[in-house]
Amino acid sequence: MESISSALSALSIQTEKMVKHAAANSPESWRSAVADVATSLGFPTSNYTKTVVFKPKTAKTATPVPVVLIAKDDSDYNTNSVAKHLGHKEMRLAAPELLKEFLNASKDDVSALSITKENASQLVAVLDASLATSTDHFAVHAASSEQTLFMTGAEIAKYLQSTGVKLEVIDFAKLKAEAATPVAKASAPPSSSASAPGSTQGPIPASSKASAAEAAQILDAEQMGITVRKEGDFPEWYTQVLRKGDMLDYYDVSGCYILKPWSYFVWESIQAWFDAEIKKIGVENCYFPMFVSQQVLEKEKDHIEGFAPEVAWVTKAGSSDLERPVAIRPTSETVMYPYYANWIQSHRDLPLKLNQWNSVVRWEFKHPQPFLRTREFLWQEGHTAHISLKEADKEVMHILDLYRQVYEKLLAVPVVPGVKSEKEKFAGGLYTTTVEGFVPTTGRGIQGGTSHCLGRNFSHMFEIMVEDPDAPEHIKVKGRAKGKGKGDGRRKTIEEYEAEGKLLVWQNSWGLSTRTIGVMVMVHGDDTGLVMPPRVAQIQVAIVPCGIGVKTTAQEKDAIWDACDQTAKDLKAAGIRAKADLRDNYSPGYKFNHWELRGVPIRLEIGPKDLEKKSVVAVRRDTKAKTSLSVDNLSESISTLLDQIHDDMFAKADAEYRSRRKVCEQWDDFTRILNDKCHVVIPWCEVEACEDEIKKRSARQATQGEAEDEKAPSMGAKSLCIPFDQAQFGDITGKKCPQCGVDAKRWTMFGRSY
């Protein structure tokens, strides 16, 4: 008893009122034995638990894993439904021998407390959700028919978790009902599942909200696992996956988050790859200060207009007010370019290609979302200067292709490369290219990374210029006498500079942020947690020792432990990020859940039979498929499998994204496609006013047809990009813009977006 008491105490569960009584061999005798005591202690007299042990039907040679079912004593359950739910064909009541062997108890003794850290790994526990969530006290045998404790349902659940047993919390009532009508995954209306915080959608009517919430619940979710469905309550799912998957923690300054090693490793992987690639084309890293003076920040008006409301200002140091407040960079164009004007004196100083890995601050007041919209975020920003537009163009496209590869080759996330419309381009730039991602669950697009050609707007403002080596000699001579400046206080036009033989440099800027990580999670994660793409997973292979029962000798156990350890070492030597999970205090089931939540691409199970057969069982996280792999050439087969997982994850996401890009040539179809959580590709006129109109009309129509209600809750569609691959959508000749009827220029992808 000492050990149960201490286990409960560790969980702060009160054990002082443990009651001894005559052995209770039936519900009735138990009631009569404890009713009075319950009353005197102030506990309800009608709350009892029951515990029933089943043996699932398995192959004769297999070690059985008994199922311990715990419920309120008046709960109704359907054994077959439970069996099916657990993935068993059939379950039968366990024989007394089995009870003795696994739980060291008779059917009268057995209770939730019969499950201990010692035997937990050999059992599965099933707990009725209505008990698990109850805060009422229930009578529970203290693993003996002669002793009773009073515990709340929640305490029972907490205790079971603490043992490390594989625990399934099942709503028995619902499961019974489902036997006839299965839960419809898509029963939540699209408008509700698309409603992320910060969207412009209004509230959902209470009744539909309630049913959506129900559908969202994962009925067999364990407490440590994800408790809502991805398709049901996406924002809550996202939060849980990030936190329970160990990616991130919340922070006490709003809009800021802690990147834990599990997510930071993804960023390090992106950094390592991208950094090597840009160094190949002569980009050098540097570091500019995070502070900007007001004067410099505000030099380029169009540009700063976009950022001004979000700029954070330092006005005090210690207890002194600063004479001149300084801003924290929201991006570094205006931070860097005054120095480019000094450093670039001749065409021989071109191209100048600098990059920095840093953090920037945009103090948004919209609802923050981890990775997607945060007040401080990590990114790289490249800033380059070129002698010609042609050279600048080439780099813009090269960098964009690197961004595409980050998504596709590292994160297994498909993106559509293209150019932004005039309305959506970077403020102050010439044109913006983008890789556009897609979150299938919400049907919303997400800008994945942008590579801007800034043209000569910034070089004009900051007077970054060289003598044009190709200008005629007489123009050069004329020009040399004239300084940069503005003489009469007026800024010269670009044309005036050209007439003096001066060339304003062509500039690019390009950035990729930790938003990548958010997109990756949203695309791949599932109802069990994260699904990590193999190339950015800090641990690619988790190795779990299995099949250790009460009959296993210490020697046998050691052999399995050693095999796990050695396998991890061998894989690591081959460059695979492997970890043997040799924790002694957790069951295999607990460990499976642990690594599944974190999305580790491959789980290897090694048990006594595997040792005999010189093989291991590999379980893929993405498909949950199991294979047996020979220990010969294991590193090679694991490497191949990791690549296969990457390819399959990409192919799946790519097929999904492609199926959600719908060509639309009639306005009537537009909003319907949008509401089907798809992107709409139209032959577009590229007129800005038309883009505004598309947004307005699609917003209005989204919920209530062509009604004229300006407050319609659904977000309208904006242009996401004009894909570079136009051919895939067919010949555009003669097509009209479905919104305004004007001649179409290019196929353009519209959609709701983050």
Place this chain on the structure above:
Amino acid sequence: MESISSALSALSIQTEKMVKHAAANSPESWRSAVADVATSLGFPTSNYTKTVVFKPKTAKTATPVPVVLIAKDDSDYNTNSVAKHLGHKEMRLAAPELLKEFLNASKDDVSALSITKENASQLVAVLDASLATSTDHFAVHAASSEQTLFMTGAEIAKYLQSTGVKLEVIDFAKLKAEAATPVAKASAPPSSSASAPGSTQGPIPASSKASAAEAAQILDAEQMGITVRKEGDFPEWYTQVLRKGDMLDYYDVSGCYILKPWSYFVWESIQAWFDAEIKKIGVENCYFPMFVSQQVLEKEKDHIEGFAPEVAWVTKAGSSDLERPVAIRPTSETVMYPYYANWIQSHRDLPLKLNQWNSVVRWEFKHPQPFLRTREFLWQEGHTAHISLKEADKEVMHILDLYRQVYEKLLAVPVVPGVKSEKEKFAGGLYTTTVEGFVPTTGRGIQGGTSHCLGRNFSHMFEIMVEDPDAPEHIKVKGRAKGKGKGDGRRKTIEEYEAEGKLLVWQNSWGLSTRTIGVMVMVHGDDTGLVMPPRVAQIQVAIVPCGIGVKTTAQEKDAIWDACDQTAKDLKAAGIRAKADLRDNYSPGYKFNHWELRGVPIRLEIGPKDLEKKSVVAVRRDTKAKTSLSVDNLSESISTLLDQIHDDMFAKADAEYRSRRKVCEQWDDFTRILNDKCHVVIPWCEVEACEDEIKKRSARQATQGEAEDEKAPSMGAKSLCIPFDQAQFGDITGKKCPQCGVDAKRWTMFGRSY
């Protein structure tokens, strides 16, 4: 003429007033030809230049490099002194043939303007300092005895630089005087050369200042080069070396600097090495937000007291005031530890080892110094939690040794590892270990990196604790019932927690910053600029094509160019960071200067003779020693040479540092040793009051004996560290502290410091 005009115009030198006149074949005829014009244009009539061309004595087979000497026409110079200064045995007036061949001019035509980009690489120009620095206008032949221009001396210097000619600015008057008495390098008094900005030293008397300034000037400095001696005006030297060596640029927010690629590469090299090392011991990287709430920041009082006056506060976003201002982290103890309290729930969660590469802000109001004292700086900060002091101790020492290796193995900078005195340790910690560097020029010590054991002070404040796995069972049981908290609002003592079986974790924190780069520059740089340690130099080998004269055929030139290019490729393929400097518009001399300023460890010169001999000339930056290397196995010999350079640089700096650590057992010697720019190692009592007294007394004595003037200008000595290697200083048994006479505990290093 067209080309000279345009070259001048490019430099904004006025050319409109070019005067044509009869050929002037003597000073007299020139004066009479232009005197009237000079008057009418408002230029002085008495300022003329003279240009004399010499041929240095060389081997008959060598291509001569004529010396073009330009001075005021009334300047006096000593040909032999100039020759000697340039490293020539003898110089003779050039024959007319030579003038024609190299300058396409007669002795009457020749002027500064005869030197052009085309012929610059074949010449050396010598300019009198009194002309180079004059803002008066002087008559200059426009490379023809029939034309005259008026240029200021500074414009002449500017023009010459623009041609890329190897240019020596020499003070003729001084050089003549020196022929008898050479300039004493050490003529500046120690107190002046030790006076860095921000030091507590007072002003130097005007007369001594003037002579120091003179001694500081490098008499043959080119304009593009460093113009002061390292030993003469150290602060100015440091600034020039950083800026002209392309490490850093100044920024318009005070106390912030731009790290250019040349210095950022050093940081990247440190990051790559250190990051790999800490990952080996299980440290993981993460990222915490840069913002901290006031409440959290101020939780640990002792700790924050040290930082509070320097904390930058964000109080506004856009135009809105924030409800609660947020601080920018000055360090992350209080940022991170509240989360450690959540993440560490059991002894199985230990050790927790996190690190981040980030920037922190300390808004110091003292005079900023690049790399050494800046308001924002880059660093890594490791924060770890352990189950025992023993384990924490071990890590503290391991990390400190990694810091030592960063200095010694990467930067070739010697450091002394040791422990800080109680007074100098990290506020709120248990003890602080440090690697202490040394700047020989100023004799000041510099803290190179610190690894702190925080003990349990922070875990107590932030309640980071686990159940002690080694506590007796009955104590655990008792303890489990009791929460962390303080129940009655009081914080429990560490002992009270222990009595409940709870273990407050042992913590470390350790940090290394970009200060490393400043130390490296100060230790290795010389009068010609940076001297980069090979392992952190972005370019390790600069390859310069040489020996191309007017007689060189295009084919020969191509062969040299190709050889340089191919050599760079071969070296790069072998993992050596090499660059061929194939710029067409600069002379070899210009390129030599360019790479010397930047401290590139090895310069390879490849000329026609080297091609013939299948060899290259390697010139070491640190010693300026030349060797001829065979092209066979060049990568290997270069690799070996780079390692040799590293070892030699370290050995030299180490010998210097050792020679400046003086054991002192008599107080009478203390301040004298200090004033000799040395560290003082004393057998010390380790009493805090004694440390204060040492500082006060040494400050008072520094300039005026034991006078009682509290405002004595020199900085006092503080304890730098108690070196771990005590044995080197001998047996301390029976020794007394020289300051107070109390029994000494350990040998302790005192000194002035940054």
